[in-house]
Amino acid sequence: MEGLVVSEAKLVVVVPPSMSKRIPEAVLQELSFHLFKYNEIFGGVLLAYDIRIDGKEAGVLQDILPHICVSLSGNLLVFNPKPDMLLEGTVVKLTPESIHVVVLGFASAVIVDEDIREELEYVDGRDGEVYQSKYHKHHVIKIGTVLRFQVKSLDEDIIHICGSLAPTGTGSVKWLEKRNMGTQMLDSTKGADGFIIGGMLSDL
Amino acid sequence: MGMESVHNTTGTNEVENYDFTDSELIYYVRNALDSTTSDDSSYQELVGLMHHKERLSPDQVALLSTCLKALSGAVSCIDMTCHKDLLSSIFAMSLWRHGVEASDALADLVVSLAVSNGKFVDLCLAMLVRNFMPPYSFMDSLKEPRGLARKAHALSLVHSSLESISRLVPLAPTRLAALVVQEMPRIQEKEKIGQAGALTNIRIFVENMFRLESGPVGALVGSTMLMAVVDRLLDLDLDISWDDILKDESSRGIFEMELEDWEYEGEDADDLEQIIGQSLSRKALSRNASAEQLDALLVLTFEHLESCQTQGRLNEVFSVLLQSFCRTVLNAYKSKFTQFVMFYVCALDPENCGVSFSKTLVDLFCSDCPPLTRMSAAAYLASYLSRAMFLSDKVVLTNLKRLVDWCVEYCGIHGDDCDLNPEAHRIFYAGCQAIMYILCFRMRGIITVPWLKSQLSMMPIETILKHPLAPLKVCLPSVVEEFLGQAKAARLFTVSKTFIFDDLLESELSRAFGGLERLDMFFPFDPCLLKQSDSFIRQHYIYWSMVGKHYANDEQGSSDEEEDEEITVKGNDNMAMSYDDEGVNLDDFDLAMTKMSITPKNHSLIYGYGGELQELSRMPSKIRPSMSPPEL
Structure with a gap:
């Protein structure tokens, strides 16, 4: 981070x-x-x-x-978070209009709906409130998820961060890492054999 | 804006014709929030909706709730500068005033605002803290069941909102603690809203502070809450002036009363005694608004301590209170009542808190703290060990031994050729007086247990008393006299030299070592003069009458071994037992509160009454009745 x-x-x-x-x-x-x-x-x-x-x-x-x-x-x-930095924090609350995150256990962050990319949509389903990707069904943000987001601004007085999920490199850390791992494997596989290992990407 | 059309057309049918979804409502409100600079009046209408003072109709309440809910979804569009009016209206609203639905929606909105923008956190917290207390117009209804139900709901919303904010903004509790202390009702507030209103306000506020302390955010704000309450108790305590009370004509009788005359004059005297005792006890303070507030807050504190004990976290609270005591109460000039918080917490857990408190006081006395702090610690220790019924004689003796050891060491350092200078050796004299005062109360219990008696006998107290620093000449004559009498009766040791004090309560020397602060005459745990608080304390408290009774019996039978034995059994270390066995009604101790109390004393009192010293000198009691303000 x-x-x-x-x-x-x-x-x-x-x-x-x-x-x-x-x-x-x-x-x-x-x-x-x-x-x-x-x-x-x-x-x-x-x-x-x-x-x-x-x-x-x-x-x-x-x-x-x-x-x-x-x-x-x-x-x-x-x-010392600065604008455009990527931070990670735990999701503590989800509403249709915002995602609330706590960074390092003490700094609060909020990502309002305007800063959540369209791909992620709010769903209040059987498993509770989540933000789910329209394109990657395994990319789910729920309470407890470790979220990577971009810093928009910081209120230094009470260490309150305004964040964004607009960049594609943001979202659930677990999902992002799996995707990266998949991409690396894909590259190495391509480099070695020119094949894609079946199913790996589709699972991400 | 769609919603305004609902508002303007109050007909139910028309309302039903509109079928808004939540997202549509939020969309409308966002549009309204965006229209602050345009000619569109929807923003002003929105502000107007929040700005109700009169009682709302059910339709209006429903509309208000809907608006508040919609605003919760649009908080990201609210700007501190552009929407100043709206924010002012929201923060001026009360969770007590509107119905359940509107209050719930308002609480949700406040939480949403706080977590949406760092700039709103303080404002939201301040609004919630203000809602600790009801609006002024609501005060009267607090006595009715409906009012109590409203209170329960409003406060439950306040605290759940504070918890939500603290969960989402982890640093918020640090701001909350400061805000709560800042918003505490002022003592002077009674001049604005009347004594009853001020009492209700401070009571509710402190209730909320305790609720915070014991709630989920207690780990972060609990110590600040407890310390702030103790500080307020101390403020109120110091707001009660001894002078005001002592000037009261009705209090004069207390200084003229002769204890045993009252006791021996039969039932009539008892009745009279009770009447005088009660009137003197509380009359002066019953008119005092600060005393009334202090009594109410002490009771709240005692009840909170009991709940902490039930929750098994008394030790945690004790450590905060002890810290607060050492920081403020210990050095406050003759605090009168606040120290009973420590007394009560110790009474609830004598083995841990009780022992730890006495140890801390001895540590402070033996430390290198400033002299006044050490003398004050000696005064607190003496009074505490003397009055705490819940402390075993063994604990008392352990602490006494440390005091004696310190005094012996001091004597050793200063040799035999030192001058008798009360000012220079004031800490030593404070220690000596503490030893004697403790033994005045506890010697009877200690000597009944052979191994404790042998431990006491082995203590080099005689060495201290016979040292050229002559503590017997310097300490309070009344304490010295009583101590020597008891020591002689117990055959502990004899002092060959005769001391003639002429029944003086104090001497020039004792005045000198006590200094301007008169710490020579400060016994902080003298009977608690506040009626309601005393009802908590008395069951754990050793009144002088309990000690005096044994002493009187002892004195009569001191020449008779068998009788002495019998008295010894009665006056055993379990004072509570003997107290109950004798079937003494607890209420009778109101009178006892007037006895065996020396502090604080007003100089003008002694000299002002001039010739009345003659009457005092006739008093057969070994230790004089209270020179403290009349029982309040």
């Missing part, structure tokens, strides 16, 4: 003197505060960190407040 980046970082955390005996705790507290929030300093949403304390020095902030500067370095796992 795109949008996930591990970046090396050097940071300085300002700790109040009251926490001077508990520097590691204060640093972790400060970093934890930024988890799952969009922050330009980190270049996205901080998901995890692996840091070490390089050093600390006392100082006076703006000539008024005493403080301790703690220098940190380490790796940060950052989530």
